[in-house]
Amino acid sequence: MHGRPRKPLKPEEGAASFAKAANLRTLQAQLLHNHHHKIYIKDALDLSSKLLEINPEAYTAWNYRKLAVEHNLRSETDPDSIKAILSEELRLVESALRRNFKSYGAWHHRKWVLSKGNSSLDHEFRLLDQFQKADSRNFHAWNYRRFVAALKNVSEEEELKFTTDMINTNFSNYSAWHNRSVLLSHLLKQRVQGYFPREKVLTEEYDLVHQALFTDPDDQSGWFYHLWLLDQTVKPDAPLLVSSWPVHGSDLIISLGRNLDGRALSPFTSFHSDTGEFPLILYFNQAVEGVDSSTVTVESVFDKNADLMWRPLLTNNSGNAQVWVTYLKLPDVKDHSLKAYPVGVSIGHTQGIISSGGSHYSHPSQFEFTVSLQPIDSEHAERGPGTEMVVWKDGNFHTNKTILQDVSPTIDYFDQLRIEKDIEPTTSMWHAKTVANEIVLFRELLSEINCKIGKLTLARLLIGHDSIMSYNKTPYSYKRVYSQEVLELLSDLMKLDPSHSRYYKDEHSLVLMCQVTSNKELLLRHCWYYKESTSWSIHNSICLRLNNLSLSRIGSVENLLWVQMLDLSHNELRSIEGLEGMQLLSCLNLSNNKLSSFTALEPLRLLKSLKVLDISYNELGAHSIDTTRYLCSSPLSHTVGSDWDVDKCETDDVKVTNYWDVVLIFRGLHLTQLDIVGNAISDDKFKLLLAKVLPSLKWLDGEDVC
């Protein structure tokens, strides 16, 4: 079934296939005639089986037979005749499958017949044994096996044993390993006798797959199973809150205007609000659903809990999101007192927050902070971000040690960004130990042979180890010891395996971001003061500069919820997924990256505070759809486009429908400054459109918009 070379047709074979095609066309025409006239007599049925036995892929013929069976069964009451009708269908499918084992239509028809009952399931198993002997890896047969096993109520343990036998015969069998993971997932979840504790079962599975990986590392099927196991080990089962903004214990100062007392405000605790609202952000360890006012209680003077609207921050419509946000309304403050209003947030005290895997949020937690309001300064009411043009040049960024030292006490809040969790120590011990064992084993394997997938697995293990260890420790007491090694492995892989270099690049970026953001000292090195030299105002902002790092993706956003000014220029970003979590972001530099479509900018739509955006010198307009989406989330899951009205921004000169992607991204934003020069799309007409779509715009490509 596998590895058979295709031979060119000989002339006489060509003639034969021509005759066959002519015959098929006649049969097909007759069948369609019968189908349209609803002729279900025996001769007509015989004709369709003749067609299907020659060409099992004729799915119209299968559908016709379904109608015919339905029709004939309606008038039939004799159980023997009913059985005869159905077994004729099974016979036909069987001979069709003998012709083409991989015919979807035939397998589907068989399932349909079986679901009518009245057929011997034992016979199906015998048939499957034959088919699986002929081709042990065929996924149609395996799919069908799952179907029949469920119908017959064969225990999952028995089916698991079948996969063991198949793997023992030939472990190069993706389908068998896959079915094993499916069955085990169920058995573990239901804690079936003998499949508990989970740790014991997984340890045995590791042992089994090691035999395959070491015997023949060139065979990939085992590696995929290992990846599944690793996922089961490293990925936490239950959803947890990993970080929030504002941070637990922080004293938040919110200014509605610009504060002018010359004191550098910590970016971690101060926030400027134009809209009279401030965000409350919850960042979970995995995508969850069910975050609402019944599962999260916010106690404050600002809003009644019940009135709070929680929104998932996502760019697809799966309903599950890792980041959830709500906006709290600030009271109208007339007195200028710096009164601190306490806010308490508690999560998960009632059930309802569920991960996509079906696990419940099981570690109720709470955090609190205070909010004080900076009064509006009437004189400089217009001095918030976006009131002055931001110039992203190195000269405007300063590291001033004394200032940074001033700031560093406040940056300590950073340590509290994360919320402590209590995980049962015994199970987490197992996770850490298992991963450590795996690391030792694969180092051993790599000392024997040079193997790409082995290197990748080692990198994944090291990442997994670091993330487990960092989970168990209090934040930042654990240093990510393996980051450097992982980065080296991935760089190595980029060279060894150029055809997958983008994947390795993405992984490299994620690890690098994690390394940079999870360590206070390293993070401080990337924090700069922005101060324009010619500016008359004391415009002090802290900017996180992650430029020139060859990043192709963004990660570790949970550590960066506080960021208001971010420089990601001169990287290799093709996607900015994850950026939507930074709800406070007001100034963003994405210039000199590899963004090639406006749809790749979709996360920006969710950044309500964004005022200043630099997307110059990318490849925008080169493609209309973000092709990286095919690697990330589903390209079919667009949330956009359903609710917009084209006429609103229609102009005489520009046909908006040509720029639908541009309008989609920008129409919800309130940018004051946009740099878009140096892209495939920027011409004068386009600029006119932008001015129309973005009425708040003051500067476009460094020029005043009048």
Add this chain to the structure above:
Amino acid sequence: MAEEEDISHPSIDPTFYDLIVVGTGLPESIIAAASSAAGKSVLHLDSNSFYGSHFSSLPLDDFASFLQSQRNVSRTESPSSIAGAVAVSGDCISVDLKLRRLYSDIEICSHASPEVLAPSRKFSLDLSGPRVLFCADSTVDLMLKSGASHHIEFKSVDASFVYSGDGRLSSVPDSRASIFKDRSLGLTEKNQLMRFFKLVQEHIGSAASFGDEKEKNGRISEEDLESPFVEFLKKQRLPQKIKSYRSHCPYLFVNQVSNLIILYAIAMADYDQDNLEDCKNLLKTKDGIESLALYHSSVGRFPNALGALIYPIYGQGEIPQAFCRCAAVKGALYVLRMPVTALLIDKGSRHYKGVRLASGQDLFSHQLIVDPSFIVPSPSVLPLPDLLQESSESSSLREVKVKVARGVCITRHSIKPDLSNLLVVFPPRSLYSEQVTSIRALQLDSNLAVCPSGLFVLYLSALCDDTNQGKKLLHAAMDALFTVSISENPENSAAPVQSEGIEGEVKPSLLWSAMYIQELATDSSEAINSAPMPDGNLNYMNLLDATVKMFHNMYPEEGFFVETMASENIEDDGGLSD
């Protein structure tokens, strides 16, 4: 096919053939089939009432009596006794045939009550055991090509084991699947072993695609190929010690156990490859690699054969019989129970030209092939009357240097409780320090229809220089596998003698055993084609090579099974029963 039993030996007609073959052993049967397929007229005779001669499988009683019948044959020590009586009649000289003594030192012991072994006919014991076929070996190819495979069904041998010094049987990790399953191997060991096997496959693959420059890197250097295999193995990074084998083997000089397994259990080397003094056949890397390649291409050749080895249902005797059927289909004439008393030599040309049957009838042919159990002198050394001179210095035509000791054991329990058909190899010096050759044992159970259900048959063989050495080898192996219960009484045998103990704890007891020494001779007379006798190997490949050579010597113009079968559905014909 066979003529009806008739004591009076009916006369055979016609009296002239292209080829007369005396004896229905495997080589003779293959030649008969090949010659018939090439359009020759063939007469195939056998003095026995069964097919197969020394390659036959016999019921228990017949097996014993066949061996015993050899006792009456005189030893062929003195040169003067080589030739039988010579007589001249017409233009022919007739030379009475003498049997050579192929088997000696036959020891048959029964420890069981007679009723256990009573269904004698239910046994089918191989005279030339232990034997198996490798799925990819030339014999299997020949059976597929000639159509002989239509007459036989095979089953696969479940597993192979190596005997380790402490009395345990370690499984042989001989294939990808068995390396995967073998938990006695460490993970790194699995990797090293599998990589070595891949190296072999790569080498064979690159040798196959000859001329392609790119493929050269997978190849083993010429220098390595000519070096001893054992040295080549030492150069490979193979697992030093296999965990299961780590228990000490006091007599073993080999420190690399995987080498041991590869040498003796996969490449099937006979002599201790580490000890050059005792080693009569040092395996070259080239040959070792070839053996490994054969083994590996055997694994998985047929989807329903688990391992590399297969065994014919009803015993090895089925194979010569199948070839006889092929020959008969193509028109060969078969006469069993027809002893040949003398060979006829043409007076003028001094060539063999016919046979005299026990019935007294003379039959003539262009070519003649005889069973290895006959002593056939070369016409030139015959003391012919008209030459009137005594041949004095003629040496024995068959120089017998090496012998093979064979044993057959019957037990009620498997030596490995969970398996029935298996091969065990005792590498040199695994049993005692003077053990210079490896001993191979093949256990079969009743699902191969070689014994009554509930019993097991185990064959043993080892090369030896003399009888004492041979018997010592087999006795040591039997002691390692079985207990001999001397005092077995009828009541005892009715109840199960042993509980199915944990592996290695209780050895099965021996119900019956036979042991005999078989002569090995390779030399063949120039004037007459004397078919080769069973050799000491596990498969028939060497015998087949000799047979093919013999055929081409006889018929240089003819192809060996050419037009018999289109090659396209060869694989489909590989009928293995489940």
